[in-house]
Amino acid sequence: MNDGGDMKMRLIATDLDGTLLNEKHEISKENADAIQKAKDAGVEIMVATGRSYNAAKKPLDKVGLTCPIICLNGAKIYNKEGQIISTAPLEINSCKSIQHTCQKEGMYFELFTNKGGFSESRDKFLEVMVDIAATANPDIDEETIRSRASERFQEEEIKITNDFEALFNQPDIEVYKILAFSLQEQQLSNVYHQLKTNGQLAITSSGESNLEFNHPDAQKGIALEGFAKQAGIDMKDVMAIGGDNYNDVSMLKMAGRGVAMGNANDEIKKLADFTTTSNLDNGVAHAIEEMLSEIQKGK
Incomplete structure (x- = not known):
C-alpha cells in the first residue's frame, strides 16, 4: 500500500469485465471522464483483461480510449499503438x-x-x-x-x-x-x-x-510489473483496479495501490488495499477520484 507524503501515481491498470464495464459491457460516461481526468493529471492508463486484444478494444473504441492493453491474462501485451511488446505462450x-x-x-x-x-x-x-x-x-x-x-x-x-x-x-x-x-x-x-x-x-x-x-508467466501482475519496469515506473506508483474474479488477484497484490471492486468477493477484498463501489456504480471512477483527491491533499 502506497501512503505517506511522497505518494504519487504514474500508472493505473484496470480490468474490463465486472470492473470498468457496466452491465451493458460498456464504459460509462463517469468512468470515461475519470480516466480522462487521470490522464490530464499525467497518469498513464492501461487495461488488463482476460479478453483477446480485439475483444478488449471494442468497448475502448466506443469512448475513444487508446491505451496499452494486457490481454489474455498477461499472455500478450500491446502498446497504445497496437504493437505486441511481449508474449508468454503455453507449452x-x-x-x-x-x-x-x-x-x-x-x-x-x-x-x-x-x-x-x-x-x-x-x-x-x-x-x-x-x-x-x-x-x-x-x-x-x-x-x-x-x-x-x-x-x-x-x-x-x-x-x-x-x-x-x-x-x-x-x-x-x-x-x-x-x-x-x-x-x-x-x-x-x-x-x-x-x-x-x-x-x-x-x-x-x-x-x-x-x-x-x-503459462505461469502470463499473469496480470507479472505482465503489469514488466510493463511498468519497461516504462521506468516503480510498482509503488501503480494502482490496479479489479478483483471481481480471481484472475485479478496477482495485480492487486503486486501494485502499490490495489483496489477491489464492490462486487468482488470478501476474500479478494481482504487482499486489496482499498475497496471501491461496484461496476454498476462507476467503481473505477470512484477509485480514481479518491486517489487523485488524496494526492491533492498531500496524503
Whole structure:
C-alpha cells in the first residue's frame, strides 16, 4: 500500500469485465471522464483483461480510449499503438494435456492463439447451457434464458475445429490461453485437480463457471510489473483496479495501490488495499477520484 507524503501515481491498470464495464459491457460516461481526468493529471492508463486484444478494444473504441492493453491474462501485451511488446505462450504439451483432460470430462473449451480463437462448437455448448437453465428456471421464457446464457461468452471471434492435434502440430502455432466452461461444479473441480500439479500452468478463473489456463508467466501482475519496469515506473506508483474474479488477484497484490471492486468477493477484498463501489456504480471512477483527491491533499 502506497501512503505517506511522497505518494504519487504514474500508472493505473484496470480490468474490463465486472470492473470498468457496466452491465451493458460498456464504459460509462463517469468512468470515461475519470480516466480522462487521470490522464490530464499525467497518469498513464492501461487495461488488463482476460479478453483477446480485439475483444478488449471494442468497448475502448466506443469512448475513444487508446491505451496499452494486457490481454489474455498477461499472455500478450500491446502498446497504445497496437504493437505486441511481449508474449508468454503455453507449452504445447500442456495444451494437449488440457485438451485431453477437458474432453475426458466432457467439458467445453476454447483456445486463443496467434491464428485466432478455436473451439469445437459454441452453439453446441450454448444449447447445453440453455437446457440446464430452462430446467432450473421453468418460469423464465426461452429467449431470456438464451440471452443470459449467451452473456457467459465474451465477445470473441471463434473458429470451429474438430482437429486440435493438427492445430497443435502447426510449427508456428502459439496458444496464449485456454478457457474451459462448465455449469457443473464437479466437472470444474475434476479438471482443476487433474491439472493443478502441472508446473507449466497457471490456473485461474474469470467466473464461477470457467477455468482459465495460462503459462505461469502470463499473469496480470507479472505482465503489469514488466510493463511498468519497461516504462521506468516503480510498482509503488501503480494502482490496479479489479478483483471481481480471481484472475485479478496477482495485480492487486503486486501494485502499490490495489483496489477491489464492490462486487468482488470478501476474500479478494481482504487482499486489496482499498475497496471501491461496484461496476454498476462507476467503481473505477470512484477509485480514481479518491486517489487523485488524496494526492491533492498531500496524503
